[in-house]
Amino acid sequence: MLKTERRGSFMGRMLASEGAVSVLVVLLGFLVGTILVALVGKNPLNMYKAILQALSGYNIDNGKMNVRYIGETLNYAVPFILCGLSMAFAARAGLFNIGGEGQYIVGLTVAQMVALLGPQIPVFHWVLALAGATVIGALWGGLVGVLKAKFEVSEVVSTIMLNYVALYVSRMVCLRLPGATTYKTANFPESALLTNGFFQSITNGSMLNHGFFLMLAAVVIYWFIMEKTNLGFGLRATGFNRETARCSGIPVVKSIAVSMAIAGAFAGLAGGIVALGSFRYGRVLSGMDNYGFNGIAVALVGNSTALGTMLAGLLFGMLKxxxxxxxxxxxxxxxxFIIQGLIVVFIALRSAIAMYLDWRSKRQLQREVLGK
Amino acid sequence: MSHAIEMSGITKTFPGVVANDNITLEVADGEVHALLGENGAGKSTLMSILFGAYTADSGIIRIHGTQVDIKDPNVATELGIGMVHQHFKLVHNYTVTENIVLGMEPRTRFGTVDLKAAEKQVAQLSKLYGLEVDPQARVENITVGAQQRVEILKTLYRNARIIIFDEPTAVLTPQEIDELMQILRRLTAEGKTIVLITHKLKEIKAVADRCTVLRRGKAVGTVEVASVTEQQLAEMMVGRAVQFELEKPATSIGEVVLAVRGLSVADSTGALKVKDFSVEVHRGEIVGIAGVDGNGQTELLYGLTGLSPVLAGTIMLNGVDITHASIRKRIELGLGHIPEDRQKHGLVSEFTISENCVLKDYYKAPYSNRYGLLDHRRMDVDASQLIEQFDIRAGQGSGTTAGSLSGGNQQKTVVAREINLSPSVLLVAQPTRGLDVGAIEYIRRRILDERGKGRAILLVSFELDEIMNLCDRIATISKGTLVGIFKQGEVDEREIGMMMAGSRRQREAQDVEN
Structure with a gap:
């Protein structure tokens, strides 16, 4: 009886659409951020000048243009987007992947190993390294999926734990790599780097690299699996209503394991791309890079859709x-960080917005009924 | 005649729905007043307003002639209004007495709860109104009928003069229903006023003095029950002529399709809920499982469909042992299932109708090709056909999300999917629960059609009428065991009711006589 179509105004319909809510929430985050900047006595305009420069490369103060900033924004966005896809993919199957960070770290670690120890054949070398990163990410995530599916171990707990396991295993491994000191290894050979000469030339020497293509491919693959394949159909059904999925004969246990593995693959790839794209040497991590955690926010803002996650990742890359x-x-x-945090909080308030809308349409209906 | 309750011009809107539209209800002092209407007609909303759970948008309420403002249930309690909810609100590991006095406990001098005094009061009340309960028993250990009596005592303990019963018979056996009817008469004899919310005409005829009929949020009228027939009441409720009994063409009953032998199934806590249950279903027959809610019907179906593991026994489908087969395997072998809870097990409410229609065979041709790619166009075309064939009312056709459909249309969607898979065995649980009369008629007819096509159908229902109406054979279940299985016509409702309560003695005695 309470199920009704949301009636009425353009605003109502705008707010009813999930994508529009995300846009609204982002704007709200910036608005509050602006007020905060003003409150601490700085000029908010300077914040927007910086954002404009990060977006377009145009420095409004001296009128100079430097396209390198565009390249850097895109490059920063790549791991955000991939880790966002990781979180989102699991979320669509009804799982909460807090382990993007760990999957990212194992991917990064394996990519560094292959880069330093693998065969130095042009192209093949970095392809092999990234393939290794993707596979180890999938295994790391898939392990969680199997634990969840077979033994009902909460994926939230196991992924958080595995994040630490990943970090310290990574340190142990990387300390044994050639030329390792307490914080870095020897330089990677040229053949392992993702450097893309064309991108460098058009973006005035930014770090933008082959990883950008792989990110685009990942977004397309994500969309394709979710919307076009029967694997995605089963995953989505499981995510929305696990009981109905089970009752309909969808192999829920397999769905869970597979979706965690694919989620891990995205994060592992992110780790590989950061390792070989943004650095010329292997890093012995002393802390987390936080791309995996930020991926959670990216997926939330992007509403776990392929396009939404990409746009949200670009936003986070731009901010960084x-x-x-x-x-x-x-x-x-x-x-x-405050703006990012606010955006996540406002996203969580989405249900409050929905409640407000219900209240509004109720009022409207009351007026109609009582006015007749 | 003075009025215990006068509600006039009550209007209550929810987003997009006018639940109560200018309703006027007058309940005389000391009468049993029935409130009749289909699901969604606004009965529960109206009573929730009276009980203070909702506030009306407009309208006036008078209790015993005084205009009142019932802001919350506490005010209602103070005014002497009590409510016996459809789903009991009892603390299971508390005793009967503790439940009754909860929130209004008598105190000793030292401020502790005076259980002795409480028990005495409960015993007194129970004697006065003929409500038999053991004040010291734990609620989890007493029958559903007794739990309901505890709910009634709760209102009496709070000095209720007006008691609202919300669909009180939904969970009772026929015998318990008879007892309840007597209790209602006893209560009015002691000066209480009763409002009975129901959609069962028989009960109204049995116990109510007057009846107010609601339809789509509006009051259709108030009638003296003695002066109308059930048929007339039904027409008032639905707004058109209603066919009560469905024509059931004779079919030829074929070979055994589903054979269940010695089945035992436990629930999620490990408690054995189905014990050594055996039943056979033939081609072209409907076998009904009659029983009170919570006697193992759910677990029986879980065992048959594979949702719960089978502890002992065998299930044969078309001669194939599926006792331990996966759910998908069972579906592929021809086991259809219209689940009891369509929201929980039947539909993905975020999915469209076309996605819901292929939930069980999306991975096969024609919906998937050999590379695992879905054919969305084919899904939409087939779903559109089902929508037409099953008269599913959907705003945006096959692209409508299941969650935005009404209950009846959701159920039709599930029924359409299951029938379209043309299974050889169809397990049907509570197929008409919560549906309006039109949808009930339609779904029952569809089930009979499937019987005509030679499907073997196992029907679980808590509505004895439904079982009596549809089934060729009736099995009764009590506490997870099969009490008896009979051909339609061999037993009457009363006997089935006895067996639902677990008593097989009378039947056996008869068998001996025969």
Whole structure:
């Protein structure tokens, strides 16, 4: 009886659409961020100048254009998007993948190993390294999936634990790599790097690399699996209503394991791309890079769709790139984290928005009924 | 005649729905007043307003002549209004007495709960109104009928003068229903006023003095029950002529399709809920499982469909042992299932109708090719056909999400999918629960059609009428065991009711006489 179509105004319909809510939430995050900047006595305009420069490369203060900033924004966005896809893929199957970070770290580690120890054949070398990163990510995620499916181990707990296992295993392994000190290894051979000369030339020497293509491919693959294949159909059914899926004969146990493995593959690939695209040497990690955790927020903002996650990842990449520029303009870079945090909080408030809408349409109906 | 309750001009809207539209209800002091209407007609909303769970948008309520503002259930309690909910609100590991006095406990001098005094009061009340309960028993150990009596005592303990019963017979056996009817008469004899929310005409004829009929949020009228027939009441409720009994063409009963032998199934906590249950279903027959809710019917179906593992016994489908087969394997071998809870087991409410229609065979041709790619167009075309064939009312055709459909149309979607898979055995659980009369008629007819096509159908229902109406054979279940299995016509409702309560003695005695 309470099930009704959301009636009425353009605003109502806008807010009813999930994508529109995400856009609204992002704008709200920026609005509150702007107010905060103003409250600490800085000029919010400088924040937007930095954002404009990160987006377009145009420095409004001196009128100079540097396309390198665009390249860096895109490059920063790649791991955000891939880790977002990781979180989103699991979420569509009804799972909460907190383990993107761990899957990212094992991917990064294997990519560094292959880069330093693998055969130095052009192209093949980095392809092999990234393939290794993807596979280990899939295994790392798939392990969680199997534990969940077979023994009902909560994926939230096991992924969090495995994040630490991944970090310390990574340190142990990387300390044994050639030329390892406490924080870095020897330089990678040229053949292992993802450097893309064409991108470098058009973006004035940014770090943008082959990983960008792989990210685009991952977005397409994500969309394709989810929307076009019967594997995705089963996963989505499982995610929405596990009991109905089971009752309809969908192999739920397999779905869970497979979706965690695919989620892990995305994060593992992200680790590989960061390792070989953004650095010339292997890193002995002393802490987490946090791409995996940020992926959770990216997926939330992107509403776990392929396109939405890509756009949200670009936003996060842009913010990260804008941090240094903000500091140059006396805006504390922490404001970007605050904006990110606010966006996530507002996303969580989505149900409150829905409640408000219900209340509004109720009022409207009351007026109609009582007015007649 | 003074009025215990006067509700006039009550209007209540929910987003998109006018649940109560200018309803006027007058209940005389000391009468049993029935409130009749289909699901969604606004009965429960109206009573929730009276009980203070909702606030009306407009309208006036008078209790014993005084205009009142019932802001919340506490105010209702103070005004002497009590409600016996359809789903009991009892604490299971508390005793009967503790449940009754909860929130209004008598205190000793030291401020502790005076259980002795409470028990005495409960015993007194129970004697006065003929409500038999053991004040010291734990609620989890007493029967559903006794739990209902505890609910009634709760309202009496709070000095209720007006008691609202929300669909009180839904969970009772026929014998318990008879007892309840007597209790209702006793209560009015002691000066209480009763409002009985129901959609069962028989009960109204049995116990109510007057009846107000609601239809789509509006009051259709109030009638003296003695002066109308059940048929007339039904027409008032639905707004058109209703066919009660469905024509059931004779079919030829064929070989055994589903053979269940010695089945034992436990629930999720490990408690054995089905014990040594055997039944056979033939081609072209409907076998009904009659029983009170919670006597193992759910677990029986879980065992048959593969949702729960089978502890002992065998299930043969068309001669193939499926006792331990996977759910998908069972479906492929021809086991259809219209589940009891369509939201939980039948539909993915975020999915469209066309996605829901292929939930069980999306991975096969023609919906998937050999590379695992889905053919969305084919899904939509086939779903559109089913929508037409099964008269599913959907705003956006095959692209409508299942969650936005009404209950009846959701059920039709499930029924369409299951029938379209043309299974050799169809397990049907509570197929008409919560549906309006039109949808009930339609779904029952569809089930009979399937019988005509030679399907073997196992029907679980808590509505004895439904079982009596549809089935060729009737099996009764009590506490997970088969009490007896009979051909339609061999037993009457009363006897089945006895067996639902677990008593097989009378039947056996008769058998001996025969």
């Amino acid at each position: 790139n804008a941090q240094a520029l903000m500091q140059g303009k006396q805006i504390p870079k922490e404001i970007t």
